[in-house]
Amino acid sequence: MTEVDTGDDISILLDWLSSEIFPINGKQSLNIPHRIKNITRNTTNSHSYLPVFQRLLYSLASNLEIYHTGNIISFLKFLESSTNNLNIIYSLFKFNNNDLTILKRSEFSIYQDLIKQKWNDLIIFFSNDYSSDDLYLVSKILMKINLFDELDNFIFQLSKCKIIQKIDLMYNDKPIFEELENWIINDLYLSFESLVSFKNSKIFKDCLVIISKNILILKRIDQIYILVEKYPETTETLKEFNECLSKVSQKDLLVENFILNLNENLLLPSIKTIDIILYYIKTIHSFLLIDHRGVLLDKVARPIRSYLCMRNNSVEKIVNGLLSTDRENNKLIELNDELNKTLKFSSNLNINIPLNLQKRTLNWQPDPVDALPDFQVGKIDDIVDSLTSIFNNNNMFINQFVNIFAVDLLNINDYNIQNILQNLSLLKSKFLKNDFNKIDIMINDIIxxxxxxxxxxxxxxxxxxxxxxxxxxxxxxxxxxxxxxxxxxxxxxxxxxxxxxxxxxxxxxxxxxxxxxxxxxxxxxxxxxxxxxxxxxxxxxxxxxxxxxxxxxxxxxxxxxxxxxxxxxxxxxxxxxxxxxxxxxxxxxxxxxxxxxx
CATH class of the missing domain: 3.30.230.130 (Cullin; Chain C, Domain 2)
Structure with missing residues (x-):
């Protein structure tokens, strides 16, 4: 009988393990020599090898880092082959379940650290085109090494990239959220649902929708000045803000971005007063679609109101807009329409309650505490009140009315003042009747x-x-x-x-x-x-x-x-x-x- 040198067996075994655990040359197939099989077959206590295996695993882990050449998928494939080889080696030594658990924990901790280090590479790779096999590989490895939270994070990150790409592809001045939401529910969600852990599976769909809202709203915020400028064509798109805008930070960003654009594009000496008034009116309509309470409107309107107050012809333009019925030349014809609408509504009801209050009575809600007086109930959706309230008192408007009515009265034919009386009646519905004493006297002179x-x-x-x-x-x-x-x-x-x-x-x-x-x-x-x-x-x-x-x-x-x-x-x-x-x-x-x- 030949005597076996135990010391030589251990040395041979260690040399072989060092070459097969995370091999530096990156070979993926496991070669088990006959001598190694005999040594492990004769092992009576595999537990004694546990510390040896652990030390080898940690000492040879650097080989994995060396093997990563920048291709994250190739690197993951190598990790997969390495763990498969280790499973075979573990079975060769016949480790018991407790020892196997300890070894797998050591092994997985190495993989986990490496993958976390390469996480950005993983996200970047999947932000572009990828195959379903690549996705399956990543999911399988992350689940195998107990990175379930990281897998969920990966799927969420990947979904976010997909949503960004989809929004960029769909984006225009028209509303797109409904179509986007359908795509998320019927396409994106179904594609990734099976990869999400059980604890997050119930919220996955809702999270995707929330992510899409956040991404879309940031893009809309960046375009808010143009969307307001194109009102009313962008009415439905502005309504998307109401559906997607939820975070306080988003609202703050919206206000900040809009005011920045106002200062850069509108509130300038080179811009005509009438164009500023027109944009102000569009701002009122637009921001009431975004936030019907008027809190955001109050914040974004302040710079425009202050600037109009400094313009010496603002009152003249507003008054002309109120009184002129020339639909071709009166750019502010909406003001005249508002006056006529107010009088007609009040006449039909035969009561003295202001129009805007009548409209809101059935759907009354208390004012938000952060809504200032200019935009509280009763004024918030009244364009005429919103404009006239810019100035501290009505005297500037009344003086302008007197001048215009004087010219109109002197230019009438056959003493026909019917249209002038109608205009005066409209104005009295918006201002105090006593403000028009001078005009009443002038009209009495004509009669x-x-x-x-x-x-x-x-x-x-x-x-x-x-x-x-x-x-x-x-x-x-x-x-x-x-x-x-x-x-x-x-x-x-x-x-x-x-x-x-x-x-x-x-x-x-x-x-x-x-x-x-x-x-x-x-x-x-x-x-x-x-x-x-x-x-x-x-x-x-x-x-x-x-x-x-x-x-x-x-x-x-x-x-x-x-x-x-x-x-x-x-x-x-x-x-x-x-x-x-x-x-x-x-x-x-x-x-x-x-x-x-x-």
């Missing part, structure tokens, strides 16, 4: 003028049918300056005689009163026959005087300087009168002067 003028013309026979407006000069703006600029008018005898007769009749009806003539506010009805065609005009006296002067002149053409000098009229008034008759084809401009168009 009385109509009655008195009718009496005068019924009892006075004149060449021209003169129609005057008898104005309470203390209440009409700029009346004195207008009078002084036209007081030196020189009237032809026929017109002067008619004016004298008209004044005489006035004094008969208005005992103790005197008249101060405003030629550009006094009208005459005339009939002009030109080329066999008769036309009737109701024109102010300045226009009548100029036409009469040119008609009676013996010059081929009448120059501008001659008209100014002979009639004593202001240059600008002469120009506007000449332009009027040219537009009516009564005069033609030729050789630097004007003549009757015969």
């Amino acid at each position: 009385k003028s109509k009655s008195l003028d009718l009496k005068i013309n019924n009892t006075s026979k004149t060449q021209y049918s003169i129609h005057g407006m008898f104005l309470s000069h203390l209440y009409w703006p700029n009346l004195e300056s207008s009078s002084s600029s036209t007081s030196s008018f020189k009237f032809p005898d026929l017109i002067q005689n008619d004016l004298d007769a008209y004044e005489l009749r006035y004094k008969e009806y208005q005992k103790g009163r005197t008249l101060k003539l405003h030629p550009n506010n006094t009208k005459a009805n005339i009939e002009i026959e030109l080329n066999g065609v008769k036309r009737n005009f109701s024109v102010t006296l300045d226009k009548l005087i100029i036409l009469n002067f040119i008609q009676e002149s013996k010059m081929d053409v009448v120059k501008l300087g001659i008209i100014v000098m002979k009639l004593g009229m202001p240059l600008q008034l002469v120009k506007s009168s000449l332009e009027y008759w040219v537009n009516e084809n009564i005069l033609i401009e030729i050789n630097g002067g004007w003549k009757i168009n015969e």
Whole structure:
């Protein structure tokens, strides 16, 4: 019988194990020599090898790091082959279950540390195209080495990458969340559901939806200025904010980003006031879609409101927008529509409750504590109130209303003030009625003028049918300056005689009163026959005087300087009168002067 050298057996066994546990050359197949099989077959106490195996595992672990060349999938395949080989070696030594558990823990701790170190490489690899085999390999290895939480994290990270790619592919100014959510539930979720651990499987679907909302909302926040600018085309897209915006940090970022864009693109000296007002109105509509309570609106509106308050023509633009019914030229026609809507609604209900309060009564909710007064219930969705509340008091608006109503009243025909009365009624529904005392007096002047003028013309026979407006000069703006600029008018005898007769009749009806003539506010009805065609005009006296002067002149053409000098009229008034008759084809401009168009 041959004597066996036990010391040699141990040395041979250790050398072989050192070459097969995490081999430095990366070989994947396990070669078990006959001598090794005999040594392990004769082993009576495998437990004695446990410390040896543990030391070898930790000492040879560096070989794994050396083997990683940057390809994470190849590295994982090598880990898989290594653990398979180790399983065979463990079975060769016939370790009991307790020893096997200890060995697997040691082995897995090595794998776990390595994979955590290479985690970014793993995520980067799977952020691009990958095969289902690659995904299966990663999942199998992570589960095998007890990295279940890491596997869940990996699946969530991978899902997030997929969602980002999908959103980038789908993204436009139209709403996309509904389609995105369907894709997540019916495609992405089903693809990864089986890989998620049991403890996270119930929340996996909801988490994917939340992730998609967060990613989409960040992209929308980046585009918020443009989305508001394109309102109302982006109405449905703005509603997505209401569905996806949930975190306080997201809301803060939305406000911060929007205000930054306002300062860079809108609140600049080069931007017209009317364009700023238009964007402000769009901001109100847009942010009420995002947050119907108005808390976010209050925050983003402050810079615009402050800037409009500093613009010296803001009130003028707002007032013109309120009163003008010209849908082609009034860019702020929405303000006029709001006024009409308010009056119509209040009239139908026959009560004095403001429109915005009536609309909200059935769906009333208390104001949020962080909503400031300008955007509390009763003002939040009223564009007119939102604009007028920018300024500390209504005096600026009332003064502007007085100026505009004065011009409109002086330009009416046949004393017809129906449209003006309607506009005044609309404004009184938004402001205090007492604010309009001056305008009420001016309107009363016109009403009385109509009655008195009718009496005068019924009892006075004149060449021209003169129609005057008898104005309470203390209440009409700029009346004195207008009078002084036209007081030196020189009237032809026929017109002067008619004016004298008209004044005489006035004094008969208005005992103790005197008249101060405003030629550009006094009208005459005339009939002009030109080329066999008769036309009737109701024109102010300045226009009548100029036409009469040119008609009676013996010059081929009448120059501008001659008209100014002979009639004593202001240059600008002469120009506007000449332009009027040219537009009516009564005069033609030729050789630097004007003549009757015969």
